[in-house]
Amino acid sequence: MKNINPVWRGLISLIVFGALGYGVGFGISVLVNGAAKTSPAGPIPSVFALFFGFAAFFFGVIGYRGVTRGLTWQVIGTLVGAFVVVGIRAAMGLSAFDGKGFFLPEGAWVFGGLVGAISFMFGVGVLSDWVKWARGIETPEEHPQDESGWKKFFSVSLDHKVIGIQYVVTALLLISIGGLFALIFRTELAASQLQFLTEGLNIFSQNGLQLFNTLISLHGMIMIVSILLGIAGITNYVIPLLIGAQDMAFPRLNAFSFWIAVPAVVLLLSSLVLGGFDTGWTGYPPLSTLAPVGMQMFFLGVFVAGWSSILGAINLITTVVRMRAKGMTAWRMPILIWSSIAASLITLTATQFIGLSFQMVMFQRLFGMGFYDAAKGGNPILFQHLFWFYSHPVVYVFVLPGLGIISELLPVFSRKPLFGYRWVAMSSLGIAMVGYIVWAHHMFASGMNEYLRIPFMYSTLLVSVPTGVKFFSWVATMWRGKISTPTPMLFVLGAIMVFFIGGLTGPMNATVSTDLFLHDTYVIVGHFHDTIFGGFVFPFFAALYYWFPKATGRRMNETLGKIHFYLMTPSFFVLTFGMMYAGFLGMRRRIADYDPELHLDGIHLVTTIAGYLVAISVIVFIFNFFYSIKHGEKAEGNVWNSRSPEWQVPSPMPVHNYDKSFEVIGEPYDYGSGDNGYVKFIDEPASNAH
Amino acid sequence: MAHTQDKSSALSQGVIIFVYLAVLTIIEYFVALTFDATGLLIVIAIIKAALVMYYYMHVYKLNSDEGADNRNSYAYKAATDRLGLWLFLLSDTFVFAGLMVSRMNLLGLTRPHLNQALGLFVTAVLLVSSFFMNRGETAMKFGDVKGFMKNTAVTFVLGLAFLLGVVFVEWRMAAAEGLTASFGNPATGPVGGVFYLMTGMHAFHVLTGLIFLAVVWNNARKGIYTAEKHWGVEAATVYWHFVDLVWIFFYPALYLIGKVVQ
Structure with missing residues (x-):
């Protein structure tokens, strides 16, 4: 063997x-x-x-x-x-x-x-x-030596770079699983009537319709977990390098945050085989109080995954506050750090609410505590308030680091300073703060008190102000820049375009009068896929292409990268525009079948084909990713000609990061200003991890 | 300033704060018994919380720049740990805040019918335990390991008494009053659920706090902590006071505000 x-x-x-x-x-x-x-x-x-x-x-x-x-x-x-x-x-x-x-x-x-x-x-x-x-036994200050080669990724490591890669690979695996689920139900939707997810089917004691429901629900949550892990991967890998730290503030907690996600994913997937559940990823009662035991495994999986994000957020904030290099004042931090901090503040606090809301349904099912049982005097709307108090802000957790990556990479490839640095930094915090007060816009049609609708409509529309700041900054940064378009930059540009569409389709959903018609249609589905792809998926790919040489000392293949981009972007636009088109014509969310009289077969077929093309492009990416680890073109220097500290030392990064610590002596993004750069290495060993 | 005092003044400060807290609790109790004044109860709870946070949990230490000149020093790392701990407590606060929101949503200005004397008693037990915890930490700060162990042992016993009192006495009496979790009686509605979930979640934190106390007590016995290096003790102390802090809000929310429902 x-x-x-x-x-x-x-x-x-x-x-x-x-x-x-x-x-x-x-x-x-x-x-x-x-x-x-x-x-x-x-x-x-x-x-x-x-x-x-x-x-x-x-x-x-x-x-x-x-x-x-x-x-x-x-x-x-x-x-x-x-x-x-x-x-x-x-x-x-x-x-x-x-x-x-x-x-x-x-x-x-x-x-x-x-x-x-x-x-x-x-x-x-x-x-x-x-x-x-x-037990009162001291452990050595130095981290234990990891195994050499690929085997270290399968055991506990305290090195933030190893943990970052563990996160990223797990996220890619989950994207594949979630994407596979999507292809299955997308195929069923390609034509009206039921083709293969029929009522005669019996898999995991679910018929085809129940399986459809389970798949759409798990697609949602698996993708959400994959996004959380993907963001954690990028921030884990990059942020200690950006601030000149040897590791995160709490390396053991960091390892804990990653590894707890693994049993969480196993629990989530086990819900598929334990009878599934038919509520969608939101798990609203009273439906979720009636679903099979798979519902409980779903709740438990999310609950456990929540520990991962909360502890990760604690670690990230502490690291940034306590371990920055000399001279890195707040206004000289890389912009990605601002947006990650804003996202972490949300994760740290709001995640508890989804945990609590799910826990209350679990207890209602197990012990009969009638929190959400209207017949016993409970209030099902309370669940929605608790749930969305997390689940809306978490959208900003998904997109803020991605928007940070856009702002981080754009100056590098435009060779110009980031326009309005302070405004962009503040806009991240602004989005996070406004994010706390908009949750009930998901509930306009829920039967909550009507007077709540107007304030939530206005607070939601307010989100577009700080988001607009970011768009102005991106456009102004590119304005008259010397733009080059290697693959990471292509994905940054793609992200801006896609997120722009996602943003533009927002206000009509935020406005009560139109939302009452659009609620629960495919318009919503198209809208949020645009925001999540623009805010997370495209920047995530950009970040992987961009920092891949730092991790491996090799570049990913440019040709395959370009194929990935030019296949994914147009197909993705077709996909989401198709969804929105179908939605405007009356296609409802979360149903396996639709009336042929709606004449939606054509658009659904096009959407399904586009979905497959997106999947193929991701397969190209995954192949490129693993192929380039061994066979990519060598790239050990400052590949992108960046000012950022991690590119001033050779790749791949050694175990304890920088040999010498650095001092910040300039602005992070002053490209083309002819100054002495952002950082200067000084003869002083870097401070220890903890 | 609070952190440059000698041992006897630190201990007497603990006593004074305890007296304040005790008096406020008694005022709270009699206010609730005599007239309906939810606003006043909220104000009292906030004052109590502020006293605990400042004088027992030493929240101001977050702002200190101990060890800033040497990032490898114990003091600097302890300050990093302190920030991490407080961020965790902030996160945990949102669990309890969520429970409070649920309680207000489901019960409004009503409360379950509970034994008032028992409620005041367990509250007092927890408050006294916080007092001894503060004495223990103060002892450790001046290098008195024996004093720390003695006071922590008292804290532990009181904490255990609270836990057992809630789970085995209070829950049993509440069940006898008809406050059941599984609703044979639809008239109780979500009241029982809210009561058991709030007290249960708090009791779970008391349990983890007790484990934490046992661990630091055992490590103190092994002689690991000194006057300069006792982050573990500080963490356990802050966590224990946090558990008390939560009860400062939960006690009026469950026992004092609003009108009794049957």
Whole structure:
């Protein structure tokens, strides 16, 4: 087995152990439910195959350590936690097993899932230093040496650069999974009537329509988690380099933030096989109080993923406040830091609200606490308020770092100072602050008190003011610049265009009178895909192309990069304009089928083809990404001719970043001014990480 | 300034603040018993919170530039940790704020029927525990490890008493009053849910605080902390006072404001 390529080794053991797990699950299913009631695509065989397969894949790749041990512990922890609940139920005289085909009762799945997630953290080894500290044992100040080569990415590392890459690769994996889900239901939507997600289907005890609902819901949340991880990856990798720190302020917490996302993703995906759920990613009660146990796994997965973002935000803010290089005053920080801080402030505070709102639904389902049960005097609208208090501002968490990347890269490729630096910095904070007071614009049609609509309409329209500041700055920065267009710049320009469309389609949704008609139509779907692609996906790709040489010492292939860009951008415009067009003609969100009399078949077919083209372009990117790690053109110097400190030293970056610390002596973006640059290296070892 | 005083004045400051807090709590209690004055209760709670934050949690330390000349010094790193801890507390505040919002939305200006004497008693227990925690930290600041351990042990016992009091006495009595989580009785509505979720979430934080206290007590026994280097003690202290701070708002929200519903 040793000389086989590790990826093949992983796939072989995935298939072998996945099949084994399937067999075990099938056996249990037959034992519990009887052979007649056991479906080959039932939840229990699938959940076992999923868990076994996941763990076995990583076992094949790296053996029993790091992530493999974490996943193994998660399986064991889940079973232990679940059987504790089963035991308690049996002792209380309640039914110990579930009659609805999910083997264990709902409480057992939830408690097991939670215990499993915590067990993962012990298994992977993130907590071992903290356990030592708690027992009064000191750990060495220096970070332990990571393994050389690719294997270090599969175990716990405290190096922010390794963690950043772990985040980015996980995000790319999730984008692929979420995109795959999208292709499945997009294909179903290509023509009216039901083609393959029919009512006759039975997968994971869901028929085709239920599966459609599960897929659209998971597409939403998987993509959201992937965005959060992608942003965390970029900021984790880049920000300590930008401020001249050796690492983040709390390296162990940093590793914890990344690794907790892994069990969260496993929980999220397990909702697909545990009966799914049909609420959309928003999980509104009362529907979410009735959905199968998959709903609970979805809530739990999001809840656990929330820890990741909150702790990451704490780390980022502390790092920037405490570890900046000498001379880097607030007004001389790179602009990406301003926008990341603004985003982190939202994550830090508002995330608790979605956690709480989901927790309350979980408790309502488990213990019958009737928070959202109108029949018992509860208030379902309260859920929407709590939910959107996070879920609107989180849109700014998605886009602010992306807009920061645009502002960061644009001067480099325009060879001109960033126009209105202070205004751009303040506009990020402005967007974040206004973001707190706009949430109820998602609820104009919800039946909340009508007098609330007008203030929320105006506060929402107010968002366009700080956003407009950014657009003016970008245009003025490019104005009469010496613009060059390598791939990162292409994606920056694409981001500006797409985000512009996303912004322009906003006010009609923010205005009560039009929103009441557009609510829950594909117009909304087109609008938010434009904002998220413009604010996150395009800048994310730009950042990956831009900082790839810093991480690997090689450039990504330009030709493939250009193919990626010129394939993705027009297809994406067709995709979202198609969505909006269908929406204006009356296409509703979240439905698997539509009336042929609406004559939407043509536009849906075009939209679906465009969706496939976007997917192909992303495949080109992913190929380019992994291909260029080994075979890309060597690029060890200042590839983009940037003023930023990380490009003043050779690539790839050594383990402890800078050998010498630097002092900020100029403005970050004064390109073409002929001054002495932004930073000057001084003969002083860089200050230690913590 | 508060941080350049000697040990006896630091200890007597703790006593004075405790007396203020105790008097305010009693005023709060009698105000609520005699007339309906939600606004006044909110003002009192804010004053209590400000006293705890300033004199017990030493929030002003966030602004100090200890160790700024050497970034590898213990003092500088402790100050970095302090910022991280306070950011965590800010985040945690939003959990409790969310619970408070839910409580106001679902119950408005009504409250569940609960045993007033027991509520005042557990509140007093938690307040006294905060007082001893402050004494413990002050002792550690002057290098008195024995004094720290003694006072922390008292804090721990009081905290445990609070936890057990809420979970095993208060919850049982509330259930006997008809405040059930699973609604056999539709008339109770979400009142029981709000009550159990708020007290339960707070009790969970008390539990984690107790674990934290046990850890630092054990490490103090091993002689790890000194007058200069005791960040762990400071973190546990601040966290413990934070738990008390939350109860400063939850106590009136659950026991004092509004009219009783049955």
